[in-house]
Structures are given as C-alpha cells and as structure tokens.
Amino acid sequence: MDIVFGIFATVLDQVQKPTLAFLIGGMLLAAMGSKLEVPDPVYKFVVMLLLLKVGLGAGISVREANLAELAVPAVLAAVVGVGIVLLGAGTLARWRGVSRVDGLATAGLFGAVSASTLAAGMAVLDDEGVAYEGFIGALYPFMDIAALVTAIVLAKVSVARRAAASGGGTLTLGGAPPRVEGLGGGLLSGILSDTFKSPAISALLIGLAIGIFAEPDSVYKSFYEPLFRGLLSILMLIMGMEAWSRLSELRKVAHAYLAYGLLAPLAHGALGFGAGLLAHHLTGFSEGGVVLLAVMAASSSDISGPPTMRGALPEANPSAYVGTSTGLGTPVAILSIPLWMALAGLAIG
Structure with missing residues (x-):
C-alpha cells in the first residue's frame, strides 16, 4: 500500500511541473473551445530544434561513450520495438471487427518513438536531478525503425495472404502487388529510405552525426540548451490541444482502439522498463536510463510514424492509428513518466 501511495504522490507532484502542466493546459484550452492556434510552420520548427538538441547532446556524449555500454541498450531498444509490434499483432490486430492492417499500423506507431515524449522525460529527470546516459537519444532510431519496418512488413504480408486466399492463388514473395517483395529487395529498402528521410529522423540523425564527428559544444551550450525548456513548453501546449481534438476521431473506429490507447502505453512501458533493468544488470545502465527506455x-510516434504509414500502407485508416496514438497514447505515455521513475527508484535506488 505504501508503494501505491508513493507512486500516486509522485504522479501528483509531476503533474504540477511545467512539462505536464502545459500538456494538460493545452487539453483544457481545446476542451473549452479556445481559438488559440499555433501555425504549422512554427510547430515544425519547434520540433526540428528539439530533435537537433537531442541529437547533438547524444552525439557529443557518444564521442566519449564506451561502445560496449551503448551497444547493449541499442540492441535491447530494437528488440523492444519489434516486441511491441508483435504484441499488437497478437492483440489489437486480432480483435474482432478490427482490420488487421489498421491494427498493425497502430501497433507500428506505438512501437515507434515520440521524440517529444522522450524530450519530456529528459526534462522531468533533469528537474529531479536524476542522471542518465548522454547517449540515450541515440537509442531513438533503433526502436523507431525496428518497429516501423516490422509493422509494415507484417501488414504487407497480411494483405498478400488475404489477396491470395480470396483469389485462390498462392502467396509469393517477390512480385508486384498484391504480392510482397523480398525482405532484401525494394520493400525493405523503400521503408528504410522513407524512414531515414522523414523530417524527425533526419533532424535527429544529423544532430547525432554532427555531435559525433564535429565539435558543436559551443553552439549547443549557448543556443540549444537555453531554448530547450521554453520550446518544449510550447510543444506540450500544442500536443495537448492536438490530443483533445483527435479524441473525436476515435468515434469512427472500433472501441478496441480506446482500450488499446489507454492500456498499451503501460504494457509497452513495462517491456521497456524490463529491458532497461536487464541493461542495468549487464552494463550498469543508470536509473535514469532505465526510466527513459521505459518512456x-x-x-x-507522432512525427515520423504517421507519414511513413500513410506512404507504405495507404489502405490503413489514419483515424485509427493517428487518433489512437496522438489522442490517447501520447498523453498516457507522458503522464506515466512518474510511474517509471517511482518503479526505478524502488528497483534500483
């Protein structure tokens, strides 16, 4: 019982902090019908700066990081991304009345990473003085790409199987639609190309590369770090309004998405938390690192995932995967940050 009260007290305390307060504030504004709008170019600029900051910070730290210490969390992050999609394939995508393609597209977004949620987790840990590895941002693309590739490949295979079954044909790998190209051919290379070219991944990776191979420390400390918290507060306000507005899209889809959007972030976070604990025992991964892997x-994914899914799976219903992830998944994930902090404190601290 003391553990429950401790977690509740931690959650209550964090809700009052700027990061979560702006998110909730945005939701309240939207709920009251406020006409406040942030231009889309401003939103994209804020996201780009945040991702550059995360990438630069990770790259600067990777320069001095032990590659063995980085390798284990990176592999585990990829495994978790694939595991989340497989879990969604066995639950949501099999739910009666849910299209398997829609279910897999949703699972893909939930397996991918929200850079803004990761940034929020970092800010919360910074506020509490909890240390974490500087290279943590470098784990982003491992989980993100692994999840998106897995979800899209499974969806393409499902479409091919359904087409073969309805037409009395044979499922083949390596032809034109509805067949699925070989995993080493155009399908996989196209998915990887689209993912790497997306604005979010591009900004993160170029920041990471510059941090590793150049010396951007001065501009990082004088420009990106001072702006980070202010930009994050704007992003949280935007995400709060967006999350509330997208709740209405869930009326168009099965009630299964409502349950998935509320419960999946907690189940997935538990997978990430377990992987973080494993990394902690294997390499001494920090308490803050465990929390951020769970986060x-x-x-x-609210930035790189949706356009990737729209391009690769045009038959999937955007109101299902975008509405569920942005409308429910993101707020639950951000509000669950104190939970992972409390559990990490109990398990490690």
Whole structure:
C-alpha cells in the first residue's frame, strides 16, 4: 500500500511541473473551445530544434561513450520495438471487427518513438536531478525503425495472404502487388529510405552525426540548451490541444482502439522498463536510463510514424492509428513518466 501511495504522490507532484502542466493546459484550452492556434510552420520548427538538441547532446556524449555500454541498450531498444509490434499483432490486430492492417499500423506507431515524449522525460529527470546516459537519444532510431519496418512488413504480408486466399492463388514473395517483395529487395529498402528521410529522423540523425564527428559544444551550450525548456513548453501546449481534438476521431473506429490507447502505453512501458533493468544488470545502465527506455517504449510516434504509414500502407485508416496514438497514447505515455521513475527508484535506488 505504501508503494501505491508513493507512486500516486509522485504522479501528483509531476503533474504540477511545467512539462505536464502545459500538456494538460493545452487539453483544457481545446476542451473549452479556445481559438488559440499555433501555425504549422512554427510547430515544425519547434520540433526540428528539439530533435537537433537531442541529437547533438547524444552525439557529443557518444564521442566519449564506451561502445560496449551503448551497444547493449541499442540492441535491447530494437528488440523492444519489434516486441511491441508483435504484441499488437497478437492483440489489437486480432480483435474482432478490427482490420488487421489498421491494427498493425497502430501497433507500428506505438512501437515507434515520440521524440517529444522522450524530450519530456529528459526534462522531468533533469528537474529531479536524476542522471542518465548522454547517449540515450541515440537509442531513438533503433526502436523507431525496428518497429516501423516490422509493422509494415507484417501488414504487407497480411494483405498478400488475404489477396491470395480470396483469389485462390498462392502467396509469393517477390512480385508486384498484391504480392510482397523480398525482405532484401525494394520493400525493405523503400521503408528504410522513407524512414531515414522523414523530417524527425533526419533532424535527429544529423544532430547525432554532427555531435559525433564535429565539435558543436559551443553552439549547443549557448543556443540549444537555453531554448530547450521554453520550446518544449510550447510543444506540450500544442500536443495537448492536438490530443483533445483527435479524441473525436476515435468515434469512427472500433472501441478496441480506446482500450488499446489507454492500456498499451503501460504494457509497452513495462517491456521497456524490463529491458532497461536487464541493461542495468549487464552494463550498469543508470536509473535514469532505465526510466527513459521505459518512456520511449511507452510513447507512440507522432512525427515520423504517421507519414511513413500513410506512404507504405495507404489502405490503413489514419483515424485509427493517428487518433489512437496522438489522442490517447501520447498523453498516457507522458503522464506515466512518474510511474517509471517511482518503479526505478524502488528497483534500483
């Protein structure tokens, strides 16, 4: 019982902090019908700066990081991304009345990472003085790409199987639609190309590369760090309004998405938390690192994932995967940050 009260007290305390307060504030504004709007170019600029900051910070730290210490969490992050999609394939995608393609597209977004949620987790840990590895941002693309590739490949195979069954044909790998190209051919290379070219991944990776191969320390400390918290507060306000507005899209889809959006972030976060604990025992991964791996697993992609899914799976219903991830998954993931902090404190601290 003391553990429950401790977690509740931690959650209550964090809700009052700027990061979560702006998110809730945005939701309240939207709920009251406020006409406040943030231009889309401003939103994209804020996201780009946040991702550059995360990438630069990770790259600067990777320069001095032990590659063995980085390798284990990176592999585990990829495994968690694939595991989340497989879990969604066995639950949501099999739910009666749910299209398997829609279910897999949703699972793909939940397996991918929200950079803004990761940034929020970092800010919360910074506020509490909890240390974490500087290279933590470098784990982002491992989980993100692994989840998106897995979800899209499974969906393409499902479409091919359904087409073969309805037409009395044979499922083949390596032809034109509805067949699925070989995993080493155009399908996989196209998915990887689209993912790497997406604005979010591009900004993160170029920041990471510059941090590793150049010396951007001065501009990082004088420009990106001072702006980070202010930009994050704007992003949280935007995400709060967006989350509330997208709740209405769930009326168009099965009630299964409502349950998935509320419960999946907690289940996925638990997978990430378990992987973080394993990394802690294997390499001494920090308490803050364990928390952030759980936060990444609990999050769902709100930037790079949707355009990738729209391009690769045009038959999937955007109101299902975008509405569920942004409308429910993201707020639950951000509000669950104190939970992972409390559990990490009990398990490690």
